[in-house]
Amino acid sequence: MKLSNRLQLILDHIPQGSRLADIGSDHALLPTAAVETGTCVSAIAGEVNKGPYQAAYKQIQEAGLTETVSVRLGDGLDVLKSGEVDVITISGMGGGLIASILDRGVEKLNGVSRLVLQPNVGEDILRKWLLAHHWVLINEHIMEEDGKIYEVLIAVPSEQEGIEITNEALYAERTLDGGLVLSTDWLLRMGPWLIKRPNPIFHAKWKSEINKLNSILRSLSKSELASAEEKSAHIRADIKKIEEVLACLPKDKL
Known part of the structure; x- marks a missing residue:
């Protein structure tokens, strides 16, 4: 599957062998590509509205991935069980909305080793949420596609082993x-x-x-x-x- 440059950049930051949850999945393009390329062993596509949910389910059926990609109807992280995934991606929404989704489902983040987030606006709101909830921004990118500018933020839990930078150092004057x-x-x-x-x-x-x-x-x-x-x-x-x-x-x- 040929992804947009924006979705490809998100996919590039999902570790090999991950179990993925893509929230607000938009036709399940990212989960489909993640499993088809072998990047992820399984994926969940979450949608809050029935129309996009049906479109995502159709995509997964046509790709023959119903055994490895689960399409679920629900609000934000409500579609997940604790410990079910390693990586969560959320893209194409405002930073404030992404932060509220994470906040409402914060208990579902236990066991999650990486967040890959692409806010359309309000990136600072999302950085503040990550900082306040002890997630370390290990990388971020800015790109342009079809006349729009996007930022992609990659974060891991602050207690995760092997992190080479702390929030204190990252945001020091x-x-x-x-x-x-x-x-x-x-x-x-x-x-x-x-x-x-x-x-x-x-x-x-x-x-x-x-x-x-x-x-x-x-x-x-x-x-x-x-x-x-x-x-x-x-x-x-x-x-x-x-x-x-x-x-x-x-x-x-x-």
């Missing part, structure tokens, strides 16, 4: 070339690994963010509310910080 200091809050917002390995897509994302913030500023300038100026000052400070960060980072580093 960092000084960039040029002497600019980045706080923990800004590392959570922009991505500690993405800042370490910036590429042109990272620059494009944050230049787009500056444009959005400038648009908000223009709207606020028409407001007569007392809070508008305070909000504008906060946004101007954010724009200045993002511009300073981008100026300190190489533009062509992969």
